[in-house]
Structure formats: structure tokens, C-alpha cells
Amino acid sequence: MWRTWLRPGMVVKRWIALLVVSLVLVSLAVAMSLAWIYRNVAFPDAASDLVRFLTLQFIPHPFRELTILAGGTALLAIAFQGLSRSLLGPLMERSARGQALAQIVAEHRFGEPRPEFNVVAIGGGTGLSTLLRGLKHCNLNITAIVTVADDGGSTGRIREEFNMPAPGDIRNCIVALADAESTIGKLFQYRFDQEGSQLEGHSFGNLFITALTQVTGSFEQAVIESARVLAVRGRVLPSTLENVTLCGELIDGRVVRGESAISHKSAPIKRVFLEPDHPAGYEPALSAILNADLVVLGPGSLYTSVMPNLMVAGVSEAIRWTLGRVVYVCNVATQPGETDHFGAADHIQTVVNHLGKGTVHYALVNDNQRPSTAIRPEWQVDPVTPAGVERVDLGVEIIQRDVVNDANPLRHDPDKLAAALVGIARLPVPERVTRPVRRSLLEQVA
Numbered sequence: 485m486w487r488t489w490l491r492p493g494m495v496v497k498r499w500i501a502l503l504v505v506s507l508v509l510v511s512l513a514v515a516m517s518l519a520w521i522y523r524n525v526a527f528p529d530a531a532s533d534l535v536r537f538l539t540l541q542f543i544p545h546p547f548r549e550l551t552i553l554a555g556g557t558a559l560l561a562i563a564f565q566g567l568s569r570s571l572l573g574p575l576m577e578r579s580a581r582g583q584a585l586a587q588i589v590a591e592h593r594f595g596e597p598r599p600e601f602n603v604v605a606i607g608g609g610t611g612l613s614t615l616l617r618g619l620k621h622c623n624l625n626i627t628a629i630v631t632v633a634d635d636g637g638s639t640g641r642i643r644e645e646f647n648m649p650a651p652g653d654i655r656n657c658i659v660a661l662a663d664a665e666s667t668i669g670k671l672f673q674y675r676f677d678q679e680g681s682q683l684e685g686h687s688f689g690n691l692f693i694t695a696l697t698q699v700t701g702s703f704e705q706a707v708i709e710s711a712r713v714l715a716v717r718g719r720v721l722p723s724t725l726e727n728v729t730l731c732g733e734l735i736d737g738r739v740v741r742g743e744s745a746i747s748h749k750s751a752p753i754k755r756v757f758l759e760p761d762h763p764a765g766y767e768p769a770l771s772a773i774l775n776a777d778l779v780v781l782g783p784g785s786l787y788t789s790v791m792p793n794l795m796v797a798g799v800s801e802a803i804r805w806t807l808g809r810v811v812y813v814c815n816v817a818t819q820p821g822e823t824d825h826f827g828a829a830d831h832i833q834t835v836v837n838h839l840g841k842g843t844v845h846y847a848l849v850n851d852n853q854r855p856s857t858a859i860r861p862e863w864q865v866d867p868v869t870p871a872g873v874e875r876v877d878l879g880v881e882i883i884q885r886d887v888v889n890d891a892n893p894l895r896h897d898p899d900k901l902a903a904a905l906v907g908i909a910r911l912p913v914p915e916r917v918t919r920p921v922r923r924s925l926l927e928q929v930a
Contacts, residue, residue, distance in 0.1 A: 486588075487687070488590050489750070490800045491590065493593055493594065494589060494590065495593065496589065498499075500702055505827075507560070509537075511556075515647070518539075522535070522539070523793045524892070527536060528547050531873035531880055532588070538849060539553070540786065546635075559748075566579060566921065566927070567794035569758045572884070574640060575800075580836050586689070589635055591851045592692065593626045594784055597623060597786065599623055599624050600623045600624060600906075600908070600909075601624050601778055601909045602620075602624075602625045602627070602772075602775060602778070602808070603619060603624045603625065603626050603627070603631060603776065603777065603778045603779040603780065603905070603909065604621070604625070604627045604628075604772050604773050604776040604777050604778070604779045604780065604808075605628050605629070605668065605780045606723070606779065606781050606782075606790070606794075606799070607629075607630070607780075607781065607782050607783065607784040607789045607790050607792050608631035608633075608653040608784055608785075608788075608789035608790075608792070608793070609631075609634075609653055609656075609784045609785055609788070610629050610656070610784070610895070611782055611783035611784030611785070611789060611813075611815070611896070612628060612656075612657055612660075612782075612783070612784050612789065613632065613653075613655070613656040613659070613660035614660075614783070614896050614898050614901070615658050615780065615783060615896070615898065615901055615905075616628055616657055616660040616718070616893060617660045617898040617900070618659050618897075618898030618899050618900075618901050618902030619718075619902045619905070620660070620661050620717045620718065621726045621899070621902065622902055622906055623905075624718075625718070626717065626718030626719070626775070627660065627719045627720075627772040628657045628661070628719070628720045628721065628767075628801075629720060629723050629766075629769045629772065629773070629793060629885060630653045630654050630657050630721070630722055630723065631650075631653060631721075631722050631723060631788075631789055631792040631793050632650045632653070632654070632722045632725075632727075632795075633650060633651035633722060633728050633730035633743050633758065633792045634650040634743050634744075634788075635650065635728065635729070635730075635742045635743050635744055636652075636743065636744035637652070637685055638652065638675070638686040638687050638690045639651060639652035639653075639690060639717060640742075640744065641685075641686070642686075642691075642694050643727065646694055646697070646698070647727055648694065648697055648703055648727060649703050649724070649725060649727055649728070650724070651689070651690045651693040651694060651697075651706075651720055652687070652690055652695065652704075653709055653789075654722060654859055655672060655673075655687060655689035655690055655693060655710075656673075656711075656718055657720045657778070658672070658689070658707075658710055658711050658714055658720050659672050659673055659689065659714065659872075660851065661711075661714075661716035661717050661718045661720065661872060662714035662715060662716050662717075663714075665678070666714070668713060668714055669714060671689075672687075672688060672692065672710075672714065673687065673688075673689060674687065674688045674689075675687050675688075676688070678926070689710075693705075693706050693707065693710050696709050696710060702780055703837075704722070704725055704766070705720070707720060707722065716719045716863070717771070718835065719768075721766055721768055721769045721772065722766055723765065723766060723769055723792075723793045723796045723799060724763040724764060724765055724766055724797075725764075725766055726760065726763035726764060726916075728758045728760065728763050728792075728796075729741055729742060729758065729759045730742065730743045730746065730756060730757075730788060730792050731756065731757050731758070731759055732745075732746040732749065732753050732754075732755070732757075732787065733753070733754045733755050733756070733757070734749055734751040734752065734753060734754055735751055735752050735754045736751045738751065741759070743792075744759075746787060746788055746821075746822065747785075747788065747819065747820065747821040747822045748821055749821065749851055752824070753787055753822065756787045756788075756791050756792065756795070757795060758796070760791060762795070762797040763796055763894065764794045764795070764797055764798075765797050765798030766796075768800065768821050769799070770798045770802045773799070773802035773803060773806050774802050774805060774806050774807075774808055775806075776808040777809070778808050778809050778810075778811065778905065778908065778909040779803055779806055779808055779809070779810045779811070780810055780811055780813060780837060780905060781794075781803075781811070781812045781813065781844070781897065782813040782814070782815065783813040783814070783815050783816075783896055784815070785815075785819055785822060785823075785824065786815070786819070786823050786826075786831055786834060786835075787822050787823070787834075788822065790835065790836070790865065790902075791835075791838065792838065794835075794838050794892040800838065800839055803839060803843060804818045804839065804840065804843050809845050809846065809908060809909060809911060810843060810844050810845050810846070811845065811846040811847065811905065811908050812831075812832060812835050812842070812844050812847045812848070812880070812886075813847055813848045813896070813901070813905075814828045814831045814832065814847055814848065814849045814850070814868055815868050815897060816850045816867065816868055816887070816888045816889075816893065816894065816895065817830060817856075817865045817866065817867055817868055817893060818865050818866045818867075818868060819865070820863075820865060820917045822883045824864075824866075826868065827868060827869060827871060827872055827873075828847070828849045828868050828869060828870045828872075828873050829872050829873045829875075829876045830877070831845045831868065832844075832876075832878050832880055833876065836879065836880065840881040841878075842862050842879050843881050844879075845880065845881060846880065846881050846882075846883050846908055847873075847878070847880045847881070847882050847883065847885050847910070848885060848887065848901075848904055848905070848908065849868070849869075849870040849873065849882055849883070849885075850868070850870075850884075850886065850887045850888045850896075851870060851884035851885060851886060852886035852888050853867055853869060854885075854890075855888050855889070855890050855891075855892075855893035856888075856893045857893075857895070858893050859893050865894065867893065870882060870884050882902070883908060885904040886900060887900045887901045887904055888900075
């Protein structure tokens with residue numbers, strides 16, 4: 485952070501230099517006055533020993549001066565730090581973004597720093613919000629594209645009563661990109677638990693987005709206004725504005741409808757699809773994908789968070805045509821009833837089968853299996869390992885990193901994951917399409 489203070493144009497160094505010069509001049513004046521008094525004023529014998537002690541006469545030159553200089557410098561630093569904390573502390577606490585003082589001053593002088601990369605994260609559920617919590621601390625322009633097929637709990641009741649897209653995953657992503665300590669963020673996540681109440685199980689954030697949808701007449705505008713209220717560090721966009729239902733076809737031929745029903749079926753999933761089929765993609769989301777430097781698929785439930793977004797009209801095409809790097813983040817553990825006994829290769833193969841070979845450049849797989857020893861048998865989950873990926877022709881470069889949460893073997897660590905993805909964003913990627921083709925996609929789905 486000290487490098488920021490030394491940056492040319494901060495208009496800080498000159499005043500620090502002037503402060504140092506003024507302190508030196510004042511100190512010299514005081515020293516000269518004390519020297520004159522010491523030489524010209526006769527002190528009583530009783531006070532002579534005290535004067536010699538206060539002036540450190542018992543310490544030889546030049547150690548006497550060095551001792552005074554070191555003590556004075558330390559006291560000056562402590563006083564300056566304490567004064568700054570007392571004067572600026574209340575103002576810093578009001579900073580919605582929790583920035584350091586040097587960063588605030590730098591942005592005032594030079595404007596906000598240009599983001600290093602445009603990153604688009606596609607998914608839903610807990611996985612996507614975990615990723616966003618890590619990415620928001622990096623110098624990135626973040627866009628989260630979220631599935632609206634959730635139909636469980638509070639979200640399901642709202643969808644049934646108000647015939648609108650699912651607000652739950654969008655709420656989680658908005659809160660993830662906001663200040664984690666903000667009261668508004670905690671309010672959005674508050675869930676009513678009064679037993680027997682009509683509000684029981686509802687999240688305040690879901691109700692807020694629903695109310696805004698009714699007030700503005702637009703789910704799109706409700707999401708925008710909600711993000712503005714929480715002052716999020718990025719954008720949160722639905723993949724589609726249509727009220728869609730996620731369905732799953734099982735290998736025994738049965739079809740289950742509803743995201744919440746898919747993970748409770750008795751047979752493995754053959755494929756998932758949306759009703760209505762191929763809903764129109766949200767144009768700002770498609771534009772964000774086309775202009776991304778890095779497109780991140782996942783982490784999150786493979787069939788109920790990642791794949792539903794890829795079935796929205798225009799999303800898969802935008803991913804194929806983007807000039808940015810495309811990376812799939814493999815889950816660190818299987819999900820009961822959805823990806824039982826899946827390895828990393830199975831997860832990657834499912835995504836590649838839908839997008840086509842060559843679309844996904846990288847797959848990020850966790851290689852730290854130590855926390856997986858904490859997985860209990862009653863959880864009915866397995867750690868997802870990279871074993872066997874080299875034997876499958878996926879057309880994807882496998883990148884193995886430690887991205888698991890050390891305290892929770894079923895989740896990614898936000899900071900580890902963000903660091904790994906920023907590293908991937910710096911890797912080269914071949915150009916595949918031209919600008920005119922990218923523009924034609926938006927015209928096609930408009």
C-alpha cells in the first residue's frame with residue numbers, strides 16, 4: 485500500500501516533505517534554545533543532577549543524539565497514526581466499499597483503476613455466490629449470469645403466486661458482490677422463521693425483489709435496482725427473463741419437472757431441458773459473454789445450476805464465439821441424487837458434450853484431497869478427483885489447483901478459487917471469430 489502513496493500525482497509527498505522540514509526547523513529552534521539556557525543559566529545544585537539526566541549527559545556522543553532521534557521518530561509515527569485514526573476513522577467506516585485510505589485518495593486523483601479483466605461467471609446456487617465472494621476482491625469487471633429455474637422454498641412459492649422468474653439465486657449473488665458486513669446485505673439474507681406465519685421460510689431479499697418487480701413492472705429493472713441498493717461490485721444478470729421450468733429426463737424414460745424434484749429422483753439423469761424450450765436469452769448477458777476476457781462456468785450443481793443457463797437461446801452460441809478464455813470449474817464433491825459417483829472427467833464431459841469440443845479451453849480441478857477425509861458416509865457424497873481425466877479425449881486443458889475450502893470439503897474456497905482463475909485469465913487464448921460475427925449473434929436473438 486505504501487507504493488500507492490509514492491505514486492506521482494498523489495499530491496501527498498510534497499506535504500509530507502514540508503511537514504518533515506517544518507518539524508526539523510522547530511526541533512532545531514527548540515534545541516538551540518535549550519542549549520543557550522543550559523550554557524547561560526545557573527541551575528541550583530539540587531537540580532543539576534536532574535538536568536543532566538533529562539539531557540542524557542550519561543550517554544556519550546553520538547549515541548545520545550541517535551537515541552533522541554529514534555525516540556522522537558517513534559513517538560511522531562505513533563501520534564500521526566493515532567491522529568489519522570481518530571480523524572479519518574469515522575469517515576472510513578462510512579466507505580461502502582471498505583477501501584484503504586491510499587486507494588480512496590488515488591481514485592480521487594486519477595479516477596477508478598481500469599479493471600484488469602472482464603470476467604463473466606455463469607451458474608447459480610451456492611457455488612456461484614462462493615466464487616463471487618472471492619472475485620470481488622480482485623481488480624476485475626465482474627458480471628454474474630444467473631439461472632432463474634430454481635423452484636424450491638421461498639423462491640418456489642413466489643414463482644407460483646406471482647408468475648415471475650426465480651429471485652433466490654439472483655439475491656444470493658447480489659449479496660455476494662456487496663459488502664459482506666453491511667446491514668443491508670444481512671437484511672437481504674434474513675429469513676422469516678415464525679412458525680405458522682404466512683411469511684415463514686421467506687427470505688426478505690426475495691420479497692424485496694418481488695415487490696420491486698410489481699412496482700416497476702419489470703423483473704429486469706427489479707434486479708438492477710436491488711443491485712444498486714446494495715452497491716454491488718459488478719453486475720448480476722438473469723440468463724433469461726422468461727419464467728422457465730427445469731425438467732429432467734431419467735435413464736428409465738421418466739421425466740421429472742422442477743429443479744427441486746430433479747435431485748430427489750430415483751434414477752440417474754439422462755439429460756435436462758427447459759420448458760418453454762430455448763427461452764430467449766437476456767441481451768445484456770449475451771453481450772457480456774461476447775466481450776469477456778474470461779468466461780467461467782460454475783462452480784455449482786452441474787444439472788441444476790450450470791446446464792440450465794447453457795440451454796437458454798444464445799448463451800451457448802455466445803460462449804462459442806467469445807474471444808475470451810472459457811474455463812469450467814469442476815465441483816470439489818459430488819451432489820447426492822444429481823452427480824452420484826461422478827469424477828472430474830464426467831463433469832467436464834457433460835459440459836463439452838453440450839457446448840462442443842474446442843469451446844472450453846480449460847477445466848479447473850481441485851487437487852487437494854486432504855480436506856476430503858472429513859466427508860462423512862451419511863452425507864452420501866464423494867470427493868471429485870482428477871483421476872482418469874488424462875485418459876479421456878475432452879479437448880480441454882486440465883489445470884489442477886488447491887481450491888477446496890479447508891474447513892468445508894464440500895465447498896470451494898473463495899480466495900483460492902479467485903486467485904486460480906485470475907492466473908488462468910492471464911494465459912493466452914487463440915482467436916476464433918471476428919467482431920462482425922459477434923455482433924450478428926445479438927441481432928439474431930434480439
